[in-house]
Amino acid sequence: xxxxxxxxxxxxxxxxxxxxxxxxxxxxxxxxxxxxxxxxxxxxxxxxxxxxxxxxxxxxxxxxxxxxxxxxxxxxxxxxxxxxxxxxxxxxxxxxxxxxxxxxxxxx
Amino acid sequence: xxxxxxxxxxxxxxxxxxxxxxxxxxxxxxxxxxxxxxxxxxxxxxxxxxxxxxxxxxxxxxxxxxxxxxxxxxxxxxxxxxxxxxxxxxxxxxxxxxxxxxxxxxxxxxxxxxx
Numbered sequence: 001x002x003x004x005x006x007x008x009x010x011x012x013x014x015x016x017x018x019x020x021x022x023x024x025x026x027x028x029x030x031x032x033x034x035x036x037x038x039x040x041x042x043x044x045x046x047x048x049x050x051x052x053x054x055x056x057x058x059x060x061x062x063x064x065x066x067x068x069x070x071x072x073x074x075x076x077x078x079x080x081x082x083x084x085x086x087x088x089x090x091x092x093x094x095x096x097x098x099x100x101x102x103x104x105x106x107x108x
Numbered sequence: 109x110x111x112x113x114x115x116x117x118x119x120x121x122x123x124x125x126x127x128x129x130x131x132x133x134x135x136x137x138x139x140x141x142x143x144x145x146x147x148x149x150x151x152x153x154x155x156x157x158x159x160x161x162x163x164x165x166x167x168x169x170x171x172x173x174x175x176x177x178x179x180x181x182x183x184x185x186x187x188x189x190x191x192x193x194x195x196x197x198x199x200x201x202x203x204x205x206x207x208x209x210x211x212x213x214x215x216x217x218x219x220x221x222x223x
Contacts, residue, residue, distance in 0.1 A: 004150070006150075032210075043214045043217070044214040045213075086151070093156070094204055094212075095141070096141075097153070098150035098151040100148065
């Protein structure tokens with residue numbers, strides 16, 4: 001069965017420090033992975049998807065099929081990056097399975 | 109263009125009561141979804157729909173029902189509410205078109221407390 005694991009529920013780093021939010025997946029098919037973000041008092045929204053290989057707000061994520069990972073990285077954290085981050089795997093009829101989420105806090 | 113809207117924002121139910129959570133999208137999306145999010149957990153799919161008149165179960169459908177009579181609306185019905193259904197409920201939609209954008213757009217959520 002498909003599964004997404006985010007091992008860190010909480011992650012706290014200082015402003016300007018590098019950030020890495022971990023995501024591992026289990027899926028027998030060809031994976032399509034996404035990172036969604038929820039800022040305080042806002043709705044869940046797409047941050048980036050592995051297919052487009054884009055960088056959004058300084059964040060990047062590379063799909064590593066050998067390690068079944070899709071870690072989210074940013075070289076220099078900013079205070080506005082504080083949010084809840086969810087890794088998600090697409091399967092079936094455009095369905096998503098989500099990880100448990102990581103609450104990222106950027107300290108000034 | 110309001111996107112995905114949900115009502116109510118918050119509701120308290122007594123055990124055994126029933127209610128309908130409303131979800132509407134104005135993006136002409138074919139696919140719609142209902143998720144629940146329990147504290148400290150990720151979102152779990154309850155039901156989904158690939159078009160008007162078509163619905164299917166997700167990961168945690170027990171205790172819920174849905175209908176999809178129009179493209180815009182996808183209500184979630186709770187019959188005989190139980191404390192285990194205390195959660196935050198999110199509705200989402202996506203176009204579902206081949207080659208189209210795959211982003212799921214989410215509503216603001218409905219917080220439900222069953223006492």
